[in-house]
Amino acid sequence: MRRLLVLGLVAVLALTGCGGGTVAETIAGTTTSPQDSNFVYVSNLDVITDWDPATSYSNEVIAMQNVYDSLTVYNPVTKRAGARLATRWTSSSDGKTWTFTLRDGVKFHTGRPVDAASVKASIERTKRLAGGAAYIWDCVQNITVRDPLTVEFTLKYPAPLDLIASADYSAYIYDTAAAGSGDLTKWFQQGKDAGSGPYTVGTWKKGQRTELTLRAFEGYWGGWDGAHYKNIEFRVTPNLNTAWQQLLRGEVSFVQRLNPALYHKAEMTAGVRTLQVPSFQNMLVLLNSASGPLKDIRLRQAVQKAIDYDGLITALKGAGATANGLVPEGLLGHSSKVAPKQDIPGATALLQQAGYGPGGKQLQLTLTYAQGDDDEQVLVDQLTQTLGQLNVHVNALAMQWNAQWDQGKSKDPTKRQDIFVMYWWPDYADAYSWFLNVFHSGEPVSFNLTYLKSKALDSQIDKLPSLVATDRSAAEKAYFELQRTLIDQNAVVAVPWVSNYQRAYLGNVQGYTDNPAYPNVVFVHDLIPGG
Template sequence: MNRRNFLKTTVLAALATAATARWNFAMAQGASQIFTLAYPTSFPDLDPATSFSNDGAVLANVYEGLTRYIPGDEKTEAKIEPRLATAWEVSADGKTWTFTLRDGVTFHDGTPLTSEAVKGSIERTKKIGGGAAFIWGPVTAIETPEPLKVVFQLSEPQPLDLIASAGFAAWIYAPSSFDKDNAWFNAGNDAGTGPFRISRYEPGQRAVLDRVEGYWDTVPDGAFQTISFEIIEDTTLAQNMIESGQADWTYSIPFENLEAMKANPDLNVVSNPSFETLFGLYNVKRAPLDKVKVRQALSLAFPYDDVIAAGTMGLGTRAKGVVPAGIWGHDADAPIPSTDLEAARALLAEEGIEPGLELVMTYSTTQALSAVAGELWKANLETLGITLTLQPMAWEAQWQLGKSDPKAAQDIFVMFWWPTFVTPYDYLFNLFHTEEKPNFNLGYYSNPEVDAKIDEAAKLSGTDRPRAEALFIEAQRTVIEEAAAVFMVDRPNVHIIRSDIKGYTDNPAYGHVTFVNELSR
């Protein structure tokens, strides 16, 4: 065994020992009542006002919003499902929304759900202004005429029932937490109405949630009493855990391993279309990526079909730009590039780029597809005299680097995006609208004309969707033509779950979220 393999084996053994210790803790409490997720990433922020990352998987089991988005299929249309609100109505001008709240709901501290709690939650989220707080931008006032009735006044017509279904920044939380700071939530405290509450939180290791007595919604027979999120960044270990029964659910397993897992009668491999696109944001603030033709050349060198074949075993589909299929505003005829190394070489020559250019691409250590895409792209770029250094990083470290000084950051930031709520605005605003301080526009792209179209389309979304859709598509086409990013692949949602789990469905509107209250063993 060579030194590299010896070190890898040693590390995996140590990780397995740690995971076994955590599993023994769970077993001591009764494994049949515990739903264990081998989750590939950690949870940077558990504050319901500012959470805007993978932590949504935890918060979706602890908190609830007024509504929930239910996607359609070949037979049914998408719909908005009542949650903390039972009904809503909108004025003729689309600027006043009235929600009737569900009676008998209590927060985890025992206080009742009221219109004042809804008002205070959203106002705290707006005041902090972090994460996805932008979704409440059109709200100019919130009125509470009755304990179970809340009225929103908007600056322009917007689909507030859809906005309220967002997987981030739409959570309603107890008034007792309004004066708490971010550190209070990230110490493992919570203030939700959901079926579970946080009982133990070890950052970077695990989050344990216990069932709340008296939850308002239906609880299935044999329901789980505890959720254990085990943070397992090594995909080999995650696969070992799901195969051995130490975990009930996982994802991000390499696609080439799925066929063998499908043959395992103890596992269900659930594959569905997703709303996730894998893309690489070009650092437009750093030479020579500040030149459009250089970025176009890099996109022409990307091996799109090879990534779908090798990286997703043919399950992925070609990304058509910013907004994936299944969401209104998707541009099926987007002017996307195809792999063409000679055209790429010609563009580089036009810009005077000599062989020897070195670029750094960052991506999350847990994303096997990103690694495959990077290796294949690297091979193509080598034929053009370009060296692409692949830099896998823990997500938090990658994100922090991206949010630093653009001049000192990466050349290409690779990540997935899924919607805050199901609208093209979410993709375009977060990834390509001008930001004074980088958050998710980690290519630092800025085009006032694109900004104006995004803003105008958002204003028209509630009154003139065809015109809004046209503007969103115009903005997308400019982003593609200026090669602000390389749109690599639309990835399917592939989740692996133990076959004795009942009630599991995947909702692509909430990226890699499992609503455990609906499950049983």
């Protein structure tokens, strides 16, 4: 059914030079032709939530970025947008007119051409459906087809459209005619695709261990000369120890994340490559400000103060770095002046003011977090233990993402959790995504899982794109003030750390690099399978 590319000890030592210190464990097996080999990606969460490239906004990014192209792609070295479907672009002096020139001869997986008309059609459909990260196109007033390979955007206000066009979600260009006269949304949700990327959907089995397979699209504009992985499998393995054993047996190629103990093992294992890199992804502890006991701001503040921020960084052993507010280092809006510290006496006093805590009533809280995420488990264990000592009982539930998110979005406020633990990362290399998606008022509930509603705050958030494009100094100040408002004044969020990605993959996988603008994505076509 599938052939695995694995290495024996001799080949590992001769070709990869991976691991360090002593050889703790080795990978053994047989080697198949690199041209026919599978790349097997292990995730601890369900892969597909939404198949529609217009509205997709979750874990499926790891697959979608291998199926769909955007106009540009973010280059983490230059910190600028680079060519993808567009080979070049220009903007007017006022930043309100952008012209993109497309690659010639590119085809969708459906066989139809990728041209200026299809770019216009896909972006306009994404805007019209207004799901996922479609807000990235809010600045666009008109899209004009100048010729088959030239598309012009007229903006309502100045914006960095080349960077926006590289977003990890909702920037996908797709064939809007793929379903013919049928319903395109329903067509997509059957597990079909209409992209122009290197891979197309092979099989999709929701809820199965191997949830998704992709196969090479032979007509891909980037070509298939030389050695490439022709197939990708996405396997769901919530238990990280199981995932590690699968890697050791050569059954999988890449483990998205490991806990610190397993990562240390991986560093010492011949035949395994490791990579630890800083990210734009942070851990959020979202506090329910609309219903339940945490509607009392004193109790939200007490939870914030109970978190042992420094202790978590130590416990994560390299998997996390100190967070300074909501915006990770490397993005506009980061400030070292927002540094949280644990304050048990302060937490105790706030609990007692609200009638809880030591000597008072026991406070009951519900918390949801991701099943199989050992870093989140460290946070939850620490927080439940600390709060337990303050007469606060936390009922913590480990859940698969879809179930956790569904509970958070429940139309019945009484069914929602008090504390929602999740990761967040920007939709493109700017911090706007945190503020618009997680903290802006909105119905129905999506990712605004603190349920905060503030017209004044919404107005501040809405001004950010124009400030970023026209006055970066003012934007920097606005980001700082918004973080103080959310963390200190409204106490709706705590940010325990910024993630350092800890990857492990087979030593014969060559050419892998990590792009922080596309969290957890492996651009598999760029890899070289080694024999």
